[in-house]
Amino acid sequence: MLCKGNLEILKELKRRIHIHHIDYDKKNTFQ
Known part of the structure; x- marks a missing residue:
C-alpha cells in the first residue's frame, strides 16, 4: 500500500518527468 510519503x-517524479x-x-523542435 502507498503511504502519503510515497x-x-x-x-514529484511525474512532475520532473513531465518537465x-x-x-x-x-530540443527536437529546434533541431
Whole structure:
C-alpha cells in the first residue's frame, strides 16, 4: 500500500518527468 510519503514522491517524479519531456520536445523542435 502507498503511504502519503510515497504518493508525494510519485507526484514529484511525474512532475520532473513531465518537465523533462517538455525540454526534450523543445530540443527536437529546434533541431
